[in-house]
Amino acid sequence: MASKVFGSAVRRKEDPRLLTGQAKFTDDFTLPHMAHLAVVRSPYAHARVKAIRTKKAAAMDGVLGVFTGKDMKDAGFGPIPCAWVVPGSNAKTPPYPPIALDVVRYVGNAVAIVVATDRYVARDAAEAVEVDYEPLPVVVDAKKATEKGRPQLHADVPNNLAFTWTVAGGDVDAAFKAADVVVSERIVNQRLIPNAMEARAALADYRSATGEVTLWVTSQNPHIVRFLLSLDTGIPEQKIRVIAPEVGGGFGSKIPHYPEDTMVIFASKQCGCPVKWTETRSENYRGTIHGRDHIQDVEMAAKKDGTITGLRATVWANMGAYLSTASTGIPTILHGLMLSGAYDIKNIREVVHGVFTNTTPTDAYRGAGRPEATFMVERLVDLVAAKLKMDPVEIRKKNFIPPFTDGHAVATGLTYDSGNYIAALEKALQILDYKALRAKQADLRKKGEHIGVGFCTYAEICGLGPSKVAGAVGFGGGLWESAIVRFHPSGKVNVFVGISPHGQGEETTFAQIVSSELGVPVEDVEVFHGDTGQTPMGWGSYGSRSTPVGSGALMGAIVKIRDKAKIVAAHLLEASVDDVVYGDGKFSIKGAPSKAKTIQDIALMANVAWNYPAGVEPGLEASAFFDPSNFVYPFGAHAAVVRVDVETGEIRLERYVAVDDCGRVINPMIVEGQIHGGVVQGIGQALWEGAAYDDAGQLLTGTMMDYALPKADAFPTFELAMTETPTKVNPLGVKGIGETGTIASTAAVYNAVMDALAPLGVSKVDMPLTPERVWRAVRDARR
Amino acid sequence: MRFGVSITVNGARRKHEVEPRLLLVHYLRETLGLTGTNVGCDTSQCGACTVLLDGKAVKSCTMLAVQAEGASITTIEGLAKNGKLHPVQEAFREKHGLQCGFCTPGMVLTACHLLEKNPKPSDADIRHGLEGNLCRCTGYQNIVAAVKEAAARM
Numbered sequence: 010m011a012s013k014v015f016g017s018a019v020r021r022k023e024d025p026r027l028l029t030g031q032a033k034f035t036d037d038f039t040l041p042h043m044a045h046l047a048v049v050r051s052p053y054a055h056a057r058v059k060a061i062r063t064k065k066a067a068a069m070d071g072v073l074g075v076f077t078g079k080d081m082k083d084a085g086f087g088p089i090p091c092a093w094v095v096p097g098s099n100a101k102t103p104p105y106p107p108i109a110l111d112v113v114r115y116v117g118n119a120v121a122i123v124v125a126t127d128r129y130v131a132r133d134a135a136e137a138v139e140v141d142y143e144p145l146p147v148v149v150d151a152k153k154a155t156e157k158g159r160p161q162l163h164a165d166v167p168n169n170l171a172f173t174w175t176v177a178g179g180d181v182d183a184a185f186k187a188a189d190v191v192v193s194e195r196i197v198n199q200r201l202i203p204n205a206m207e208a209r210a211a212l213a214d215y216r217s218a219t220g221e222v223t224l225w226v227t228s229q230n231p232h233i234v235r236f237l238l239s240l241d242t243g244i245p246e247q248k249i250r251v252i253a254p255e256v257g258g259g260f261g262s263k264i265p266h267y268p269e270d271t272m273v274i275f276a277s278k279q280c281g282c283p284v285k286w287t288e289t290r291s292e293n294y295r296g297t298i299h300g301r302d303h304i305q306d307v308e309m310a311a312k313k314d315g316t317i318t319g320l321r322a323t324v325w326a327n328m329g330a331y332l333s334t335a336s337t338g339i340p341t342i343l344h345g346l347m348l349s350g351a352y353d354i355k356n357i358r359e360v361v362h363g364v365f366t367n368t369t370p371t372d373a374y375r376g377a378g379r380p381e382a383t384f385m386v387e388r389l390v391d392l393v394a395a396k397l398k399m400d401p402v403e404i405r406k407k408n409f410i411p412p413f414t415d416g417h418a419v420a421t422g423l424t425y426d427s428g429n430y431i432a433a434l435e436k437a438l439q440i441l442d443y444k445a446l447r448a449k450q451a452d453l454r455k456k457g458e459h460i461g462v463g464f465c466t467y468a469e470i471c472g473l474g475p476s477k478v479a480g481a482v483g484f485g486g487g488l489w490e491s492a493i494v495r496f497h498p499s500g501k502v503n504v505f506v507g508i509s510p511h512g513q514g515e516e517t518t519f520a521q522i523v524s525s526e527l528g529v530p531v532e533d534v535e536v537f538h539g540d541t542g543q544t545p546m547g548w549g550s551y552g553s554r555s556t557p558v559g560s561g562a563l564m565g566a567i568v569k570i571r572d573k574a575k576i577v578a579a580h581l582l583e584a585s586v587d588d589v590v591y592g593d594g595k596f597s598i599k600g601a602p603s604k605a606k607t608i609q610d611i612a613l614m615a616n617v618a619w620n621y622p623a624g625v626e627p628g629l630e631a632s633a634f635f636d637p638s639n640f641v642y643p644f645g646a647h648a649a650v651v652r653v654d655v656e657t658g659e660i661r662l663e664r665y666v667a668v669d670d671c672g673r674v675i676n677p678m679i680v681e682g683q684i685h686g687g688v689v690q691g692i693g694q695a696l697w698e699g700a701a702y703d704d705a706g707q708l709l710t711g712t713m714m715d716y717a718l719p720k721a722d723a724f725p726t727f728e729l730a731m732t733e734t735p736t737k738v739n740p741l742g743v744k745g746i747g748e749t750g751t752i753a754s755t756a757a758v759y760n761a762v763m764d765a766l767a768p769l770g771v772s773k774v775d776m777p778l779t780p781e782r783v784w785r786a787v788r789d790a791r792r
Numbered sequence: 793m794r795f796g797v798s799i800t801v802n803g804a805r806r807k808h809e810v811e812p813r814l815l816l817v818h819y820l821r822e823t824l825g826l827t828g829t830n831v832g833c834d835t836s837q838c839g840a841c842t843v844l845l846d847g848k849a850v851k852s853c854t855m856l857a858v859q860a861e862g863a864s865i866t867t868i869e870g871l872a873k874n875g876k877l878h879p880v881q882e883a884f885r886e887k888h889g890l891q892c893g894f895c896t897p898g899m900v901l902t903a904c905h906l907l908e909k910n911p912k913p914s915d916a917d918i919r920h921g922l923e924g925n926l927c928r929c930t931g932y933q934n935i936v937a938a939v940k941e942a943a944a945r946m
Contacts, residue, residue: 024885027893028877028900030828030868037827128822129813206832206840206894206928257830257894258928290833512892512929678888685931686891713837713926721932722919750931 015525018678021517022531032255035210035225040283043212044073046276047131048269048286049121049138050295051113054149054367054706055160056142058111061121066137071130073280075138077121078108086275087241089268091332092233092485095341098172098363103163105331107241107268107275113142114162114330115369116706117295119268124276124284147706151327151364152304162330162365171328171363172337176345178420179356184319188310192392197775198381200302200327200700201693202716203374207257208288209297213273217281221248222274223542228253229263229509230549233486235541237266237334242274253539256511260690261373262297263511264551265334269296291712299700300374302327303340303381309389310356315397315404319356320348322385328363329370335484336372337363342482343378343470343552349419350386351430351468351644352408357420367706373551375690376751379469387465387756391763395772401760402443405434405466414734416639425468425642426736426744429670433732434466437646437668440728446650454768459653460663461765464646465757471745472557472641472738488554489636491545492562494523494570496629498616500609502527502534507547508559509539513747514679515555519563521675522741526567528594528608545632553745556675557641557738564740565633573629574611580622581606581614641736641744645669647688647753649761655769658784660696660762664725667753670732671746680746681729687750688727693719694751695758699777717777766790799860801826802870810857817841819857820867828868828897832926839925842898843867849905851924868897871904879945880904880938889938891929899925903939912943 026032063075088104108119121138125131146160153159154169162169185191205227212225222244228234231251239246256263269286276284288296303324310319326340345359376383394404410417412429419425441462450460473479476487493505504519520534538544547559571591578596579586588599597605611629614620618627650664667684674680697717701709710716735742755776762778763771770790774782794809801824808823820826820843831853832840841853844866871878880903883889890896899922906913906921913921918939919932927935 018888020885021888023893024890025877027890027896028868028881028884029872030826030897032893033827034830034894036831037821039822039825128818129811204928206838206892206926207830208832255894256892257832258892260928290835290838514891682888682891682930682934685933686929687931689931690928712835713833714835718837718926718928719931720926721922721936722916724919724932726915726936727931727933 014521014531015675019517019521019531019676021514022520023514023516034207034255034257035212035227036287038212038225040214043283043285044124044126044280045128045131046273046284046286047123047135048119049123049135049140051109051116051118051120053113053142053144054116054147055145056113057145058109058113058120059141059143062139063121066123066134069130069134069137071126072134073124073126075121075123076279078106078110081108081275082106082110084275085243086271089266090237090240091336092237092334093336093338093483095172095174095337095483098174098341100172100337101166102332103166107271115367116708117369118330122272122276124280147367147704149366149368149702149704149706151302151325151366154364154366155325155362162367166365169365171332171365174341174345174361176421177358178422181319181321181356181358184356185310185321188318189313190393190396191308191310192389192396193308194389194392196305196307196385196388198301198303198305198384199776201300201374201698202294202700203260203262203297203300204718205258205260205262208290208293209263209267209269210285210287211269211273212283212285213277214283215274215277220244223250223252224270224274225252225254226270227256227263229256229259229511229551231509231539231541232507232546233549234266234270236486238270242271250542253509259511260375261300261377261551265298265372294711295369295708298333298372299329299369300371301381302371305385307385307389309393311393313397315399315407317352317354317393317408320354322359324359324361326361326363327366327368327371329368330365331370333370333372336370338482338484339373339378340381344382346421346423347379347382347470348386349421350383351410351466353410355420368702375687376748379748379752380691380755383465383467383469383752384756387760391760401464402438405464406431423470424639426639426738427734428468428642428644429732429734430466430468430644433644433668433670434646436730436732437648437666440666440730441648459655459765461651461653461761461763463649463757463759463761463764465753465760466646467753468642468644469749469752470640470642471553471748472637473552473554474640475638476636486548488548489634490547490558490562491632491634492559492566493545493630493632494566496612498613500533500612502529504534504536504563505544506536506538506559506563507545508555509550510555511550513550513555513683515559518556518675518679522560522563523567527570553747557743557745558635558637560741560743561635561637561739562633565635566631569631569633570629574608576622576625577611577615578606581620637738639738641738643669643671643744643746643749645749645753647757649757651758651761651765653762653765653783655787658780658787660778660783662692662723662725662758664728666728667750668730668732669746669749670734672735672744673733673742674731675743683746684729684750685727687748688754689719689724691751691754692758694755695776695778697777795858797857797861800864802867812856812858814857815853816855816857816860817852820852826867826869830894830897832895837926839902840895840898842901842925844901844905847908849902868900871900880942883938883942883945887934887938887941889930889935895925895927899927899935903942906939907943907946911946
């Protein structure tokens with residue numbers, strides 16, 4: 010890497026348009042003759058639809074049509090497919106019609122749609138649609154839903170069991186028999202609402218003359234949406250163009266292919282005009298996927314000296330009313346396989362029940378499975394430490410996988426790529442000044458003040474992933490990436506990629522890579538993504554894969570460009586190709602650096618092809634595909650310091666230290682930004698966030714007034730540091746950093762609060778740790 | 793029933809007949825086509841729709857267009873002058889105060905108003921001043937740094 014561009018905090022190319030209001034999000038597009046769609050949604054969590062009366066709505070001025078599930082079905086629009094079915098799990102995938110046909114199964118389930126010339130008229134008309142419901146019994150709790158005699162959601166799914174999946178390695182029962190200590194815990198990893206600041210939207214323009222459709226949609230993976238649309242709309246894939254324009258955050262919630270995607274296409278086809286649907290926030294809380302929602306019964310076995318010997322768990326994962334696109338892979342592959350964490354736990358067994366309930370479907374939410382695994386492991390490690398009266402730092406050090414660079418196999422069957430867990434923890438301890446902090450804590454305790462220190466030393470799996478593994482675990486697609494690098498005659502460059510970033514800044518980091526590797530200024534490179542009509546096939550941005558996998562494809566194209574440029578340079582320099590060397594954007598003759606051609610000279614000649622080597626294709630453009638050999642496994646050590654007011658239950662976050670390792674860093678400014686945002690989301694789960702349903706299946710946290718999102722004034726300035734352990738899985742040695750903060754911070758903050766409360770005898774409070782819950786726990790412990 | 797409104801937006805006087813129930817944000821986005829102002833919620837929590845109304849930061853989803861009669865509004869489109877970013881915009885870029893950019897127009901305009909009231913704010917002042925604006929990407933740290941940077945530049 011000759012250039013300093015790689016590894017420096019280059020200002021983002023994305024920013025000028027976003028800072029001036031010139032960026033175009035889906036709802037910003039207006040097409041001539043465009044109509045608006047509004048959805049009539051069920052107010053019941055479970056009911057039979059007896060009648061839908063549309064006459065009044067249809068007669069309103071400006072209404073173009075009112076349609077039901079039957080209308081969509083009759084027009085050949087099928088159920089929304091589930092795209093991840095884990096083998097060996099006895100999975101049931103009952104149909105998910107885009108509009109309910111006879112039964113609604115969650116509050117927010119679509120019952121009818123209205124198309125009108127104006128956004129307000131569409132909403133008015135939706136209110137005028139009259140629906141008769143016959144309420145049915147409701148179940149919202151995943152564990153209860155599996156018990157005998159509970160309401161059944163789907164006819165062919167006994168006990169609401171969508172699937173049961175097991176991961177096992179070693180001899181778990183023997184480990185527990187031989188254990189000196191065993192701790193057990195019921196953990197409720199509560200349901201969360203993703204809350205991308207831009208809610209969803211979709212705009213379809215169907216042309217009857219050609220049978221082609223263009224869909225602008227808030228998606229993290231437009232190529233996957235196109236593929237799935239070809240299955241459920243009946244429109245062939247080559248006639249579908251899916252564009253994800255500017256996308257205002259996703260956090261997993263914009264991975265799924267949603268019913269509204271097909272509704273707007275159907276409506277555009279029926280009404281003969283472009284049709285747009287824009288989700289309101291209260292619709293978003295009901296109709297866009299939720300995340301997490303596990304009930305976990307878990308035990309950990311250990312020896313007297315603190316060696317952890319076994320982990321055993323049963324999990325009830327709430328899938329909601331239907332299986333969303335990637336849903337079944339989240340509590341299984343992305344959760345259960347990570348139960349060894351950063352440790353060498355030789356014996357592991359977990360049984361995961363995926364359960365249907367009368368709630369909004371769940372799917373990937375930032376971290377997706379790994380936060381649920383990390384919290385479980387990191388909490389139990391602390392409980393074992395407490396039982397053995399060990400320092401939480403010492404037990405971690407004792408059990409860490411020792412530093413490795415060439416792979417380390419864990420009991421769940423995964424092979425981690427590289428890691429140096431102790432180094433990250435030592436760095437965090439140094440920043441914290443751990444000894445002094447413990448001394449301060451002891452002093453404050455004498456005065457009746459309660460501060461706590463909590464740790465999370467995580468290892469996570471991301472950079473999804475090798476495609477053959479994707480296939481083996483039932484994911485209905487590949488997980489490789491692609492890139493095209495195109496030099497124009499002027500020496501400027503366009504890059505086209507299959508990933509679909511939406512805030513992560515790859516337009517900048519990928520330009521930095523091109524700049525470093527080919528000697529082109531960053532400002533001469535523009536990166537395009539997110540349009541199936543313009544960008545090459547790719548599987549999208551999620552699972553912290555865009556940089557680790559996408560840069561592998563980009564590097565493949567860069568190497569091809571360099572190889573071809575060498576041939577052209579040799580011709581222009583009248584030298585043999587073997588004598589041409591590349592460095593700093595210049596191709597020169599070995600030993601005679603003054604005789605050189607720049608990449609820009611070569612781009613011009615390759616594009617005009619006037620003086621050109623025989624048998625070589627004109628143009629300077631290359632396309633490459635990259636399928637990694639393994640996932641990548643970032644890791645780190647996070648520590649939180651909290652102060653708890655035991656009289657009010659109020660928690661104040663005093664310090665937060667994050668040491669992360671994502672291999673080589675391309676742009677430290679962007680990496681730090683990803684960590685900040687992730688940490689805040691994870692702290693949100695620990696302290697404030699939680700979706701709540703009542704027994705009738707009504708969402709009690711139905712608006713931003715009722716669902717507590719993190720705000721600016723709740724945080725200190727975070728203290729960040731990095732260690733660097735490259736991976737061999739991709740050409741640049743990079744690992745993903747988009748989710749680590751969320752994966753780590755929930756457990757770090759929770760453990761800190763429990764550390765603060767330890768002298769009072771409190772070791773468990775269900776999340777979120779609201780003042781009321783903390784106060785009650787303290788009061789109960791004092792009784 | 794429609795009402796005539798006359799509103800100055802980014803320095804230009806605009807006159808329209810609007811429905812009395814038309815939200816100011818929809819007037820800006822749909823009647824005028826100024827789509828830089830975003831809608832992030834329907835309960836006045838998120839602040840993505842914040843604009844400056846006679847110099848004060850207001851949530852344009854919580855006002856009717858008719859209530860803005862006679863007012864002067866600055867939206868994000870009107871902040872940069874002569875192709876030069878406003879110091880707050882510059883500082884957001886410099887300090888990486890945005891990721892997906894959806895909350896950014898509201899954040900930037902709120903920051904402008906905050907600095908107008910308090911030209912040398914502390915970190916705590918900034919964090920308190922941004923309480924009415926939600927960001928799900930940045931974790932706020934770089935937004936706070938950006939506002940501080942802007943204060944130094946202005």
